Amino acid sequence: MDHFLYRDGTLRAEDVPVPEIAAAVGTPFYLYSTATFRRHFRLFDEALAGLDHLVCYAMKANSNQAILKLLAEMGAGMDVVSGGEYARAKAAGVPGERIVFSGVGKTREEMRMALEGGIRQFNVESEPELEALNDLAVTMGLKAPIAIRVNPDVDAKTHAKIATGKAENKFGIPISRARAVYDRAAGMAGVEITGIDVHIGSQLTDLEPFRQAYLKVKDLTRQLRADGHDIRRLDLGGGLGIPYQRGNEAPPLPTEYGALIRETLGDLGCEIEIEPGRLIAGNAGIMVSRVIYVKEGEGRKFLIVDSGMNDLIRPAMYEAHHDIVPVQEPAPGIARKTYDVVGPVCETGDTFARDRSMPPMRAGDLVAFRSAGAYGAVMASEYNSRPLIPEVLVNGDQFAVIRARPSYDEMINRDRIPEWL
Numbered sequence: 001m002d003h004f005l006y007r008d009g010t011l012r013a014e015d016v017p018v019p020e021i022a023a024a025v026g027t028p029f030y031l032y033s034t035a036t037f038r039r040h041f042r043l044f045d046e047a048l049a050g051l052d053h054l055v056c057y058a059m060k061a062n063s064n065q066a067i068l069k070l071l072a073e074m075g076a077g078m079d080v081v082s083g084g085e086y087a088r089a090k091a092a093g094v095p096g097e098r099i100v101f102s103g104v105g106k107t108r109e110e111m112r113m114a115l116e117g118g119i120r121q122f123n124v125e126s127e128p129e130l131e132a133l134n135d136l137a138v139t140m141g142l143k144a145p146i147a148i149r150v151n152p153d154v155d156a157k158t159h160a161k162i163a164t165g166k167a168e169n170k171f172g173i174p175i176s177r178a179r180a181v182y183d184r185a186a187g188m189a190g191v192e193i194t195g196i197d198v199h200i201g202s203q204l205t206d207l208e209p210f211r212q213a214y215l216k217v218k219d220l221t222r223q224l225r226a227d228g229h230d231i232r233r234l235d236l237g238g239g240l241g242i243p244y245q246r247g248n249e250a251p252p253l254p255t256e257y258g259a260l261i262r263e264t265l266g267d268l269g270c271e272i273e274i275e276p277g278r279l280i281a282g283n284a285g286i287m288v289s290r291v292i293y294v295k296e297g298e299g300r301k302f303l304i305v306d307s308g309m310n311d312l313i314r315p316a317m318y319e320a321h322h323d324i325v326p327v328q329e330p331a332p333g334i335a336r337k338t339y340d341v342v343g344p345v346c347e348t349g350d351t352f353a354r355d356r357s358m359p360p361m362r363a364g365d366l367v368a369f370r371s372a373g374a375y376g377a378v379m380a381s382e383y384n385s386r387p388l389i390p391e392v393l394v395n396g397d398q399f400a401v402i403r404a405r406p407s408y409d410e411m412i413n414r415d416r417i418p419e420w421l
Ligand code: LLP
Pocket: 058, 061, 079, 102, 103, 162, 199, 201, 202, 203, 237, 238, 239, 240, 275, 276, 277, 278, 279, 314, 318, 374, 375
């Protein structure tokens, strides 16, 4: 559920008509709903009620300061994967003890930053990383809290580019090596074992792979405890999918996911962490664009809009589907047409949808790309020298620009011309 609904024939974000924002901000832009963000965070928090738990929002999905602040105020922790994300989380007021640090390639500088600023735990993804972290912590006279990310060799049944839990993926330590690595870690002066971490992929639409992974984590917890390790925390990653095609998809709900966690791991007495990103942010945002031209091709109709693959790369990168709806509600029963929805970027890959059935559209009309709140703005670039598009947050009947559109001058002035030119 989200808060982008038609009322009186016009799409609104909560109580604000979308055209009002388009007039004030210009198109294209990202538009987020505070109420939806809050609702989605609460769903996870409530799904784990009764268990000692922390929902660490995977901020890679959407890391705008305003979004982080609104979630942090609700008690969210953060899952960060870079020094930049750590800095953003701290800037938004998230205390170090609520930040977990994931990622296969943490540099020493990034690890130092987190050790100095405070960290709940590092999710360690390899033995060389473990050694580097230990060395660093010893020199700093600290003990770094760690979980080891295990790769359970489970097929997440999602797009190959976002599956992470198979043995051939670059993530984590093979679960078969885990006991040996925990033994090594236990002998290191600079690290303190707190638990186990696992994350098998993103946009999972079936609970079964989670079940398989979590049962493996359960076995491992018992083995490691028998080996004498203090396993008190389980970080179960993110990955719960969202419906991108309204009416056609019904992925499991956070309550069902929470029930699975309880059922598989609830009796271990561990503190549970989860790292959802997409489900919190995805349907809390849309991208609003204007149709520039309707072009009749050979046997095809192209809807050329003013946003491109640089603004929302998911269709080009993952063949992802985003529902595209007109901002003015179409008359009921109106005959639909078939469009290829494309952007202005000079690549055929700049295609948002092919053969998409839509109500008749005209130049100047506004359209909304749904489910664009996660992995939208954060993956944007200025390719074709198209400045990053603004982000706007609605709250009831008010809205605010939470990241402004840079001017052409601002974009150009980031470049430097060397003296010798
Ligand atoms: N934890 C870890 C360690 C992750 O790598 C990820 C996502 C998450 C949590 C959050 O997963 P989520 O709940 O959002 O599924 N750009 C791609 C998605 C990449 C996901 C990367 N890791 C897309 O647009 O589909």
